[in-house]
Amino acid sequence: MARSSPYRGPAPYVFLGPYLILTAVFFVYPLLDAAALAFEQTNGPSSRAFVGLDNFRFLASDPVFHHALVNTTVFALCSVFLQLPLSLLLAVLLNQGGDRFKGLLRLVLFSPNLVGQIFVGILFSVLFTPRYGLINRFSHALLGWGLEEQWLGNPALVMPAIVLTSLWMYVGFNMIYFLAALQAVDKSLEEAARIDGAGRWQVFWHVTLPSMRHVLVFVVLTSIIGSYQLFELPLALLASSNGTGPDNSGLTVITYLNEVAFNSGDLGLGSAVGWSVALIIFAISLVQIRFTRAAEE
Amino acid sequence: MNPLRLLVCALVFGFLLLWALSPRRPRLALAYLRLVLLGSACLLVLAPFFWLLAAVFKDRDYFNEYLFFPPLSEWSSASLNLDNFRRLLAGKPSVTGTVYFWQYVLNSLFFACTSTVLQLLFCSLGGYALARYDFRGKTALMTFMLGSMMIPGVLLMAPIYELMVKLQLIDTYHGLIIPGVVGAYGIFLFRQAILGVPAEIVDAGRIDGCSELKIYYSLVMPLVRPMAAAFCLVSFLGNWNAFFGPNVFLHSQAKLTLPVVLNLYVSQYGSDYGVFLSGTALAILPPAVLFFALEKEFVGGLTSGAVKG
Secondary structure: OOOOOOOOOOHHHHHHHHHHHHHHHHHHHHHHHHHHHOOEEEEOOOEEEEOOOHHHHHHHHOHHHHHHHHHHHHHHHHHHHHHHHHHHHHHHHHHHOOHHHHHHHHHHHHHHHHOOHHHHHHHHHHHOOOOOOHHHHHHHHHHOOOOOOOOOOOHHHHHHHHHHHHHHHHHHHHHHHHHHHHHHOOHHHHHHHHHOOOOHHHHHHHHHHHHOHHHHHHHHHHHHHHHHOOOHHHHHHOHHHOOOOHHHOOOOHHHHHHHHHHHOOOHHHHHHHHHHHHHHHHHHHHHHHHHHHHHHO | OOHHHHHHHHHHHHHHHHHHHOOOOOHHHHHHHHHHHHHHHHHHHHHHHHHHHHHHHEOHHHOOOOOOOOOHHHOOOOOEOOHHHHHHHOOEEEOOEEEOHHHHHHHHHHHHHHHHHHHHHHHHHHHHHHHHOOOOOHHHHHHHHHHHOOOOOHHHHHHHHHHHHHOOOOOOHHHHHHHHOOOHHHHHHHHHHHHOOOHHHHHHHHHOOOOHHHHHHHHHHHHHHHHHHHHHHHHHHHHHOOOHHHHHHOOOHHHOOHHHHHHHHHHHHOOOHHHHHHHHHHHHHHHHHHHHHOHHHHHHHHHHOOOOO
């Protein structure tokens, strides 16, 4: 395809103008400001004072922040090791069958994603009601356990409740990506492996999975990044206990940020939390990319 | 033995039976297993929706009496009625006067629609510029854009809040909408789609004397319509469900959007579930309608950026 004739004029700058202006004002400036804010203490937006590394020192020693960090990490691990395998299983099952069926099932399994996290949180906060909630009754009928369980009031059950809710919400979302990747796998490769005498499981493990590694990396990365930004779901789910759960058992890093920055007015400390999250995400992305590079060579 | 456990046992027994019939080539047993697993996954996904449907119509006194709908013999205006909606839609006093629930619906619609239209316009313009022009600084700009997507949005919340206070944009809709109307991700999506439009079409337009804007509007955009539809859906959903921004930037009761208000209602109404659940049901409805109307574009658009492997 021939490139279009060279054009020398203002058009591209005009078309990109809104992006350039808005990015300068609402991205570059706040980013620089965030770098400055992290070393300052503020009380509301107007009064600022330089405090050096105090914000980071405070975070390093604040048990509440550590609790938030642990909770969020547990959630991220559950996303990767619980939710993604389930999504993959559903995608594989879905990919085996005829097309008419596939479209409908895909639609159903994806549908929770249309509902915002806040609305899902509100809905599930009632589903987890002791004695009457759908989940309590279901678990009682199936397992004989959990009718009177206080999912959202018992610190030991708060994280499981958040993970269960996010499973309901996101299993179908990642399944869509896996399904698209499965459909793009070269059928002749799988066929060749089968002719060479490989079993179903071997074909899947040695042929199908490696050929969808790009999507796997993408989904794992976005899941981890999304997990570290978890905020709205626990906030709505735990609205009856301040959005953080009893004993901060459902506190996430972003809930913590929201609390210190916008409820207590210390935007400096909030920025420091923001940088910590950014650093964690950046480090994980780097490790992940290294890891897959090494695996490919 | 309750019905649920009986059902599970029957399903497991069916699998064992099929397996026993032909243990060497368990094709039938596996097909059965697949159907059972997919079927139960679908039921688990749909159950909360069905439960919600029942919950919003059940009267307060019957709410905990039955898990889903009451049995047909119990159906009457005492057990199933619109009382929850009536209480939801009744006006509530606030500092600035009575506010009705439909005000929040309108706010959400206004915010989501305006943002979506502006996002479509500015992202597609930007994508067009990146796809069809060679200009100075293009490589540097694209590197910057890719890098900017690595920065999590929450990092910028505190300084943007400070900026909004300085610009006196707190508690206004333009303050809420403007920062989000164009982003690197959307521009890249459109760039990718517009790269697929043959260059000959653009050249033909130039020879015929079209202005650059006219080429974008009447020649290029119609050709990337499926992609634009998917973009609008994803972006509408994101705006409709947005919570962090509206929660931080909007203060007056009459300006709040649905997610913010419903989150407040949970603590205000306590165990009077019917009211905020009916509000939640109303809030789920518009995205659901849009989605089912445009399902094909939606799923295609979600994965268009991802599956390049």
